[in-house]
Amino acid sequence: xxxxxxxxxxxxxxxxxxxxxxxxxxxxxxxxxxxxxxxxxxxxxxxxxxxxxxxxxxxxxxxxxxxxxxxxxxxxxxxxxxxxxxxxxxxxxxxxxxxxxxxxxxxxxxxxxxxxxxxxxxxxxxxxxxxxxxxxxxxxxxxxxxxxxxxxxxxxxxxxxxxxxxxxxxxxxxxxxxxxxxxxxxxxxxxxxxxxxxxxxxxxxxxxxxxxxxxxxxxxxxxxxxxxxxxxxxxxxxxxxxxxxxxxxxxxxxxxxxxxxxxxxxxxxxxxxxxxxxxxxxxxxxxxxxxxxxxxxxxxxxxxxxxxxxxxxxxxxxxxxxxxxxxxxxxxxxxxxxxxxxxxxxxxxxxxxxxxxxxxxxxxxxxxxxxxxxxxxxxxxxxxxxxxxxxxxxxxxx
Numbered sequence: 001x002x003x004x005x006x007x008x009x010x011x012x013x014x015x016x017x018x019x020x021x022x023x024x025x026x027x028x029x030x031x032x033x034x035x036x037x038x039x040x041x042x043x044x045x046x047x048x049x050x051x052x053x054x055x056x057x058x059x060x061x062x063x064x065x066x067x068x069x070x071x072x073x074x075x076x077x078x079x080x081x082x083x084x085x086x087x088x089x090x091x092x093x094x095x096x097x098x099x100x101x102x103x104x105x106x107x108x109x110x111x112x113x114x115x116x117x118x119x120x121x122x123x124x125x126x127x128x129x130x131x132x133x134x135x136x137x138x139x140x141x142x143x144x145x146x147x148x149x150x151x152x153x154x155x156x157x158x159x160x161x162x163x164x165x166x167x168x169x170x171x172x173x174x175x176x177x178x179x180x181x182x183x184x185x186x187x188x189x190x191x192x193x194x195x196x197x198x199x200x201x202x203x204x205x206x207x208x209x210x211x212x213x214x215x216x217x218x219x220x221x222x223x224x225x226x227x228x229x230x231x232x233x234x235x236x237x238x239x240x241x242x243x244x245x246x247x248x249x250x251x252x253x254x255x256x257x258x259x260x261x262x263x264x265x266x267x268x269x270x271x272x273x274x275x276x277x278x279x280x281x282x283x284x285x286x287x288x289x290x291x292x293x294x295x296x297x298x299x300x301x302x303x304x305x306x307x308x309x310x311x312x313x314x315x316x317x318x319x320x321x322x323x324x325x326x327x328x329x330x331x332x333x334x335x336x337x338x339x340x341x342x343x344x345x346x347x348x349x350x351x352x353x354x355x356x357x358x359x360x361x362x363x364x365x366x367x368x369x370x371x372x373x374x375x376x377x378x379x380x381x382x383x384x385x386x387x388x389x390x391x392x393x394x395x396x397x398x
Contacts, residue, residue: 302355304386
């Protein structure tokens, strides 16, 4: 037997399966040389062969199409049902049209009938099919990142830059969501929240790695001035968004440890942290909105609020020391409080970095430290007005 004959008969034709089924049926006492045994053997062999080949075909066609994964089990189940009924009836009735040639019209008619019958049969089980599809195919965001940052995009720089910015906006939203979830968990802890924040942080780590590598390669090709500015901005901001998610992990781990050790802040400390968390929620929202919309006006409000957050963390430390002196708080809780405040400060610092990057890109300069020094030294009316407004909004209780 030649190689092609072997491939055609044993792999594509699966004649080994026919022999195996015949051996099993003979071992069970069914004579496959007879009419009934031969029909049963052919029926089982043909159904299994068609299922396997159809499954491979559907998988190859729908490999990169997420919505097609629902189609695969749908058509496979429909095929099993229809073939079982058809060959079951043909084994006893012997349809006369089976041996006749079929044309395009008949193929179209059979296909339509198949879809209609399968839909009617499986319609009552639609919810179960959706659950099956979700179990068979997990939504992989890492794979999504890889597709969006295909190396071939570098050949079309404007498209590549657009995709990178779109994915960085997703990073920004993910970092904000992780932070907000961690802040809520400080007062309403759940292990589900821990898993959710960890999942977001891991995804952002992967996105940051891939985006950084891709952007560095992209920066080496010829870009327009506008695209070059965008690449520079993205390179400066993606690490800040990733670091925000890192601090979200730190915060929720603090909440987790406090929960395990049955520790809780005093009512006074909880009130103070509620104010601080509200300020962090706003500054992260401002930062993401400014970045997503490339809005310098929104970005200008970030630095005044960052200074207010610095003031809040300093005031909360002072109040904690005062509570320690009065015996209203334990040194153990002081460790949690100190770690939590450090992470809050770091989050606001990263928000400030991102806002400064947005503003400086608009001014065609990336001297962020110089800009911050000038901003704080000049104290423009806009800065002072925003600072006073936030200072009044986020005032600690006495």
